[in-house]
Amino acid sequence: MPPECHPIADRPQEQEKDQVRISELSRRSGVPNATIKFYLREGLVPPGRATSATQAEYDEGHLRRLRLVRALISVRGLSVSAAKEVVGSLGEVEGDTYELLGLVFGVWPGADGNGPAGSGGGEGRGGGEDHDEGEDADVDALVAELGWDVTEFSPARKTVTQTLNTLRNLGLDCGWRDLVPYARLAERTATLDLDQIEGPDDPLEKAERAVLLTFLLEPALLALRRLAQESEAAARYRDQGLP
Amino acid sequence: MPPECHPIADRPQEQEKDQVRISELSRRSGVPNATIKFYLREGLVPPGRATSATQAEYDEGHLRRLRLVRALISVRGLSVSAAKEVVGSLGEVEGDTYELLGLVFGVWPGADGNGPAGSGGGEGRGGGEDHDEGEDADVDALVAELGWDVTEFSPARKTVTQTLNTLRNLGLDCGWRDLVPYARLAERTATLDLDQIEGPDDPLEKAERAVLLTFLLEPALLALRRLAQESEAAARYRDQGLP
Numbered sequence: 001m002p003p004e005c006h007p008i009a010d011r012p013q014e015q016e017k018d019q020v021r022i023s024e025l026s027r028r029s030g031v032p033n034a035t036i037k038f039y040l041r042e043g044l045v046p047p048g049r050a051t052s053a054t055q056a057e058y059d060e061g062h063l064r065r066l067r068l069v070r071a072l073i074s075v076r077g078l079s080v081s082a083a084k085e086v087v088g089s090l091g092e093v094e095g096d097t098y099e100l101l102g103l104v105f106g107v108w109p110g111a112d113g114n115g116p117a118g119s120g121g122g123e124g125r126g127g128g129e130d131h132d133e134g135e136d137a138d139v140d141a142l143v144a145e146l147g148w149d150v151t152e153f154s155p156a157r158k159t160v161t162q163t164l165n166t167l168r169n170l171g172l173d174c175g176w177r178d179l180v181p182y183a184r185l186a187e188r189t190a191t192l193d194l195d196q197i198e199g200p201d202d203p204l205e206k207a208e209r210a211v212l213l214t215f216l217l218e219p220a221l222l223a224l225r226r227l228a229q230e231s232e233a234a235a236r237y238r239d240q241g242l243p
Numbered sequence: 244m245p246p247e248c249h250p251i252a253d254r255p256q257e258q259e260k261d262q263v264r265i266s267e268l269s270r271r272s273g274v275p276n277a278t279i280k281f282y283l284r285e286g287l288v289p290p291g292r293a294t295s296a297t298q299a300e301y302d303e304g305h306l307r308r309l310r311l312v313r314a315l316i317s318v319r320g321l322s323v324s325a326a327k328e329v330v331g332s333l334g335e336v337e338g339d340t341y342e343l344l345g346l347v348f349g350v351w352p353g354a355d356g357n358g359p360a361g362s363g364g365g366e367g368r369g370g371g372e373d374h375d376e377g378e379d380a381d382v383d384a385l386v387a388e389l390g391w392d393v394t395e396f397s398p399a400r401k402t403v404t405q406t407l408n409t410l411r412n413l414g415l416d417c418g419w420r421d422l423v424p425y426a427r428l429a430e431r432t433a434t435l436d437l438d439q440i441e442g443p444d445d446p447l448e449k450a451e452r453a454v455l456l457t458f459l460l461e462p463a464l465l466a467l468r469r470l471a472q473e474s475e476a477a478a479r480y481r482d483q484g485l486p
Contacts, residue, residue: 005417007412030414067414075413088245099478109475120337148474149481156466163463167248170455171310174248181435182460183467185428191473192424194479212413217425218465220406223399224426224462228433229457230350231391235380236437237340238392 005196005213020055021048029066036066044069044084064204071211072104073229075196090204105214107154138164142176146183189221248439262300270325272309274301279309287327288313288357294400308446310359314454333447340449348457350397381407385419432464 026033037043045065048056060187065087072083086103095098101107140155143150160179197209269276282288288308291299312437315326317362330345336342344350382400386393403422410417 005415005421017468029432030412059376071413083370096480098476101476101480102473105469105472111432143470146474149477150470152290152475154473155472156374156469158469159462159466162465163459166459167455169273170459171454172428172455175325177461178248178439179467181433182464184466185432185435185472186467186471187475188469189425189428190475192428193468193472195459196421209415210281212410214469216406216409216413219402219467221425221429221465222420222461223402223406224422224429225436226399226426227386227391227397227403228349228426229348229436230345230393230397230431232433232437233341237344 005209011242019059021055021057022048025063025066028063029070031066031070035070039066039069042080042084044080061204062201065207068104068204068211071208075215076104076106076211077215085093090207095203097203100203100207101150101210104211107151116172138176142179142183145176145180146187172242193217248452262302263299264300265291267354268301268309269421271306272313274309274313281314282309287323287325289329300427304447306324307445307451309452311447311454313346316453319349319454320458333450338446340446341431343446343450344453345456350394379404381419385422385426388419388423388429436460 020028022033022036025031026036029036031039036045040047045062048058048062050056069083069087072078072086073080078086089103093103094132099185113225136152136157139160162175163177164179193210193213196213197206200206200209263271264281265276267298268274269279272279274282279288283290288305291301291305293299312326312330315321316323321329330343332346333343336346348437378397379400382403383401407417407419407422436453436456442451443449451485
């Protein structure tokens with residue numbers, strides 16, 4: 001079994017108190033007081049249980065929701081309104097991890113705030129209004145070769161198409177077949193990623209972890225490739241040119 | 244054997260003429276006339292063979308040098324002066340592919356224009372002035388576990404350290420051990436990368452291809468991971484939450 005990143009909040013002392021003030025919510029999430037109040041005003045985090053005219057208490061559900069909102073805005077880089085749309089659609093997909101992950105990753109149209117509002121799940125998929133026929137022919141061929149089960153909405157498709165076009169424009173005759181061995185390794189990376197989010201049962205925690213690990217690991221994965229290239233180059237070529 | 248991106252310039256009709264004018268150099272490289280003239284003035288590309296007071300002819304060596312300069316500036320994002328330093332050091336390392344790759348990837352200090360000038364190869368390595376003791380302890384442990392043969396200069400080290408720190412600050416208790424399985428896949432990715440540059444014998448062409456494939460493939464590799472995640476999520480979770 002691969003190692004796994006555990007949420008620090010799993011430590012028992014963190015769960016002693018069920019209902020907490022906003023300052024404690026801030027301490028436990030690392031999100032500043034003022035930011036929490038902003039999220040509350042914007043409806044990104046539901047209101048707490050009022051204990052007086054000016055005070056309220058919050059529970060574990062608020063903490064998890066707050067952490068997911070922070071991940072969507074600070075890490076995934078969504079706008080406040082796009083993040084609001086995503087968390088607003090959570091209820092519709094809560095029991096379905098596949099739909100939940102598609103929502104937080106922006107696979108479905110609308111989840112990025114670009115497409116039709118509120119189309120977080122359900123019938124919207126399969127329409128393909130945004131899919132430019134022909135333009136993604138390389139990616140369609142690649143996906144078919146790999147046997148991947150992906151929708152036609154993912155922005156990742158366009159990235160692959162653009163990369164192949166750029167390489168060709170710069171004089172390297174690269175086609176989708178050149179990407180197949182890389183894609184097989186990406187499959188194994190994705191398996192590791194999904195293993196990391198198997199842990200938590202709570203869907204909000206699963207979603208938060210998926211966003212954090214997917215987006216934050218990106219620079220590290222590229223850095224590991226650079227280091228591995230250096231090591232592989234040393235094995236193949238070092239001292240080759242010396243007398 | 245994995246498929247390989249072939250340089251389009253390998254097509255025989257491209258090599259009919261040995262000595263060409265600047266306009267033909269532009270056509271064959273895709274670099275605009277004015278940009279080539281700028282590179283010539285800045286000494287990034289050596290002067291051609293003068294055929295009159297105002298005209299000169301260029302050969303395959305100029306074309307390869309021009310393509311590498313373009314890759315360093317437009318793709319790797321180096322400044323003109325940093326690119327000049329890199330191509331200026333090429334002569335010192337030309338016979339040694341390991342040194343050449345370290346130079347174009349910016350593994351050695353100086354190659355990014357940040358460190359001491361002209362320290363493209365040789366004695367500069369091993370000094371470690373820029374290496375913050377302790378700060379990279381996670382990366383040192385990771386590299387030791389993997390048995391990787393890497394210098395202490397690569398900027399990729401800091402990226403890994405920063406990612407682990409960010410994940411911890413956001414409440415996920417990730418350590419370098421969590422990265423080991425990802426690093427093993429990065430090793431295999433790097434093997435594919437180095438296979439792609441085995442082709443050309445010319446060191447400038449090798450260097451150009453290394454820069455193009457390393458930097459341009461980055462967004463595509465991340466996009467393949469996203470698509471693979473979607474497919475893996477479909478396999479694990481789809482319809483799980485439906486009645």
